[in-house]
Amino acid sequence: MSLTMLLQNIVNGFSLGSLYALIAIGYTMVYGILRLINFAHGEVFMLAPYFLFYSSMIFVLPWWLSAIIAIVLTALTGMLSERIAYKPLRDAPRISALISAIGVSFFLQNLAIVLFSGIPKSVHRPAFFSKLFQFGEIRIQSTLFASIGISIIVLSLLIYIVYKTKTGLAMRAISKDIETSRLMGVDVNKAISITFVIGSALAAVGGILWSLRFPQIFPTMGTIPGLKAFIAAVVGGIGSIPGAMLGGMLLGMSEILFVTFFPAISGYRDSFVFIILILILFLKPDGILGTKTQEKV
Amino acid sequence: MLKIEDLNVFYGGIHAIKGISFDVPKGKITTLIGANGAGKSTTLRAICSLVKTKTGKVLFEDKNITTLQTDDIVKLGVAMVPEGRRVFPNLTVQENLDLGAFTRDDKEGIAKDQDLFCELFPRLRERLWQKGGTLSGGEQQMLAVARGLMSRPKLLMLDEPSLGLAPLLVQEIIGVIQRISQEGITILLVEQNAFAALKISDYAYVLETGTLVLKGSGEELLNNKDVKKAYLGE
Numbered sequence: 071m072s073l074t075m076l077l078q079n080i081v082n083g084f085s086l087g088s089l090y091a092l093i094a095i096g097y098t099m100v101y102g103i104l105r106l107i108n109f110a111h112g113e114v115f116m117l118a119p120y121f122l123f124y125s126s127m128i129f130v131l132p133w134w135l136s137a138i139i140a141i142v143l144t145a146l147t148g149m150l151s152e153r154i155a156y157k158p159l160r161d162a163p164r165i166s167a168l169i170s171a172i173g174v175s176f177f178l179q180n181l182a183i184v185l186f187s188g189i190p191k192s193v194h195r196p197a198f199f200s201k202l203f204q205f206g207e208i209r210i211q212s213t214l215f216a217s218i219g220i221s222i223i224v225l226s227l228l229i230y231i232v233y234k235t236k237t238g239l240a241m242r243a244i245s246k247d248i249e250t251s252r253l254m255g256v257d258v259n260k261a262i263s264i265t266f267v268i269g270s271a272l273a274a275v276g277g278i279l280w281s282l283r284f285p286q287i288f289p290t291m292g293t294i295p296g297l298k299a300f301i302a303a304v305v306g307g308i309g310s311i312p313g314a315m316l317g318g319m320l321l322g323m324s325e326i327l328f329v330t331f332f333p334a335i336s337g338y339r340d341s342f343v344f345i346i347l348i349l350i351l352f353l354k355p356d357g358i359l360g361t362k363t364q365e366k367v
Numbered sequence: 368m369l370k371i372e373d374l375n376v377f378y379g380g381i382h383a384i385k386g387i388s389f390d391v392p393k394g395k396i397t398t399l400i401g402a403n404g405a406g407k408s409t410t411l412r413a414i415c416s417l418v419k420t421k422t423g424k425v426l427f428e429d430k431n432i433t434t435l436q437t438d439d440i441v442k443l444g445v446a447m448v449p450e451g452r453r454v455f456p457n458l459t460v461q462e463n464l465d466l467g468a469f470t471r472d473d474k475e476g477i478a479k480d481q482d483l484f485c486e487l488f489p490r491l492r493e494r495l496w497q498k499g500g501t502l503s504g505g506e507q508q509m510l511a512v513a514r515g516l517m518s519r520p521k522l523l524m525l526d527e528p529s530l531g532l533a534p535l536l537v538q539e540i541i542g543v544i545q546r547i548s549q550e551g552i553t554i555l556l557v558e559q560n561a562f563a564a565l566k567i568s569d570y571a572y573v574l575e576t577g578t579l580v581l582k583g584s585g586e587e588l589l590n591n592k593d594v595k596k597a598y599l600g601e
C-alpha cells in the first residue's frame with residue numbers, strides 16, 4: 071500500500087463518514103426527543119435525490135435550485151410523516167410508534183416504486199462535482215471534497231441552532247422533560263415538527279451527496295445507508311448529536327479502511343459495520359458519547 | 368383572578384378530583400393543604416392543562432382556559448413551579464432561567480429580571496454556568512422558583528416548594544413567596560408544611576381525597592381544631 075493510496079482513502083473515508091453523520095443526526099435527534107427509532111428515515115433520505123432528479127430533469131430547473139427544492143420537499147415529507155403517523159400515537163406505548171415507523175418506511179418505499187418505478191435512474195452529475203483534483207500522485211474527485219465541505223457547513227449550522235438559539239434550547243429541554251418544557255411555555259408540537267424538519271433536511275443533503283457519489287438512484291437505496299447511519303448513531307451514543315457525528319465519521323472511515331486493507335474480503339464491508347456495532351455495545355453499551363439513558367417517568 | 372368551577376379529573380378509572388370549586392383572588396396568597404394523594408398536584412396540573420379536565424371550568428381573568436394548551440396558558444401569565452423542582456439537569460442555570468423566560472422577547476427586561484432574582488437568590492448568580500443537575504436540592508428549588516418568575520407571571524403556582532428543605536431554607540423560601548406576593552403577583556401555594564404556609568396565606572383550602580372539606584383565611588385554619596389535629600400535628 072502506497073502512502074498516496076492511503077491518503078486518497080482517508081479522504082474517501084471522511085467523505086463517506088460525513089454522509090453517515092448527516093443521516094445519523096436525524097435518528098439521534100428524533101430518538102432524543104421522542105425515544106423513537108424512526109425507521110422511515112432511510113426512505114426520507116431516498117426521496118431527496120428523486121425530488122432533485124425530477125425537478126432538474128422534468129422541470130429543467132438549474133441544479134442548485136432543484137437541490138434546494140428537493141431539500142425543502144424532503145423536510146416537509148419528514149415533518150408530515152410525524153404529524154400523520156407518530157403524533158397521534160404520542161401517548162400510546164412506545165412500541166406502537168415504532169411499528170408505525172416501520173409502516174411509514176414500507177409505505178414510502180412502495181410509493182416510490184409506484185411513482186418513480188423500481189428501475190434505477192442515472193443521476194446527472196453537475197460539472198462542479200465531477201472534477202478531478204490532482205495533488206502530485208493523489209487524484210481526488212471533487213464530490214469527495216464537496217461532501218466533506220458541505221457536511222461541515224451544514225453540521226456547523228446545526229450545532230449553532232441546537233446550542234445557540236431559543237429553538238435549540240427548547241429542543242434540548244424537551245429531550246429531558248417534555249412536561250416541564252410545556253410549563254416553560256414551549257410549544258412541544260412545534261418543536262417536534264422542527265426536529266423532524268431539521269433531521270429530514272440533513273438526510274436530504276446526505277441523500278443528494280450520496281447520489282453524486284453513487285450516481286444511481288432506486289427506491290430501496292435508503293435501506294443500507296439508513297441502517298448504517300442508525301448504527302453510527304448507536305455507536306456514537308443515541309440521543310447525542312456530537313455522538314452521531316463522531317459515530318458517522320468512525321463508521322465511514324473504518325468501512326473504507328477495511329476495504330482498503332482487506333480488498334479480498336471487501337464484500338463483507340456491511341457485516342464489518344455490524345461487528346463494530348457489537349464491539350462498541352459490548353465495551354460501552356450507551357455508545358461512545360452516550361450518557362446513561364434514563365427511562366422517562 | 369383564577370376561578371375553578373366544579374372541576375373533575377380522572378386518571379383512567381380513578382376519580383382524582385371530585386367537583387371542586389374555589390377562587391384565587393388577585394394579589395393574595397391562596398393555599399391548598401391536604402394529605403398525600405389528596406389531589407393537590409392534580410389540581411394544579413389541571414389548571415395548566417398538564418392533565419385533562421373531564422368536566423368543569425378553569426377561568427383565568429374571566430377567560431375560559433380549560434381546553435387551552437399549556438404553552439398558551441403560560442403565555443397568558445400563569446407559571447408553575449412543579450412538584451420535585453424539575454430543574455433541567457442537562458442545562459446550565461443560565462439556560463434554565465432562559466427557558467423560564469421562553470415566552471418573552473424583551474431582552475433587556477429579561478436581563479433585568481434575572482438580576483433581580485439573582486438578588487433574591489444570591490447563590491444562583493455564582494452558579495449561572497453550572498449544570499442544573501449539579502446544584503444541591505435547596506439550590507434547585509431556588510432555581511425552580513426563579514425560573515417560574517422569569518416569565519413575569521400574573522399568577523404563580525408553587526407545588527410543595529419546601530419539600531425536603533432544611534428548616535432554615537423553608538423559612539427562606541416562605542419569605543421569598545411573601546416578597547413575591549408583595550410585588551403584586553398572585554400566589555397559589557400547595558404545601559405539606561401546613562404551618563408555615565397557613566401563616567402567610569390570605570385564604571386556604573383543605574383538600575381530602577379529591578374534595579374540598581374546609582376553607583377559610585390562613586389564620587382561621589391555623590386555629591381550626593380539625594386542621595390542628597390532622598395537619599399541624601397537635
Ligand SMILES: Nc1ncnc2c1ncn2[C@@H]1O[C@H](COP(=O)(O)OP(=O)(O)OP(=O)(O)O)[C@@H](O)[C@H]1O
Nearest residue numbers: 378381383401402403404405406407408409410450
Ligand atoms: N399519572 C397518574 N396516574 C394515575 N393516578 C394518578 C396519577 N397521578 C396521580 N394519581 C392519583 O391521583 C391522586 C391524587 O394525586 P396527587 O398527585 O394530585 O396528590 P397530592 O395531593 O399532590 O399528593 P402529594 O402530597 O403526595 O404530592 C392519587 O390517588 C394518585 O395516586
Ligand SMILES: [Mg+2]
Nearest residue numbers: 407408409450
Ligand atoms: Mg403532589
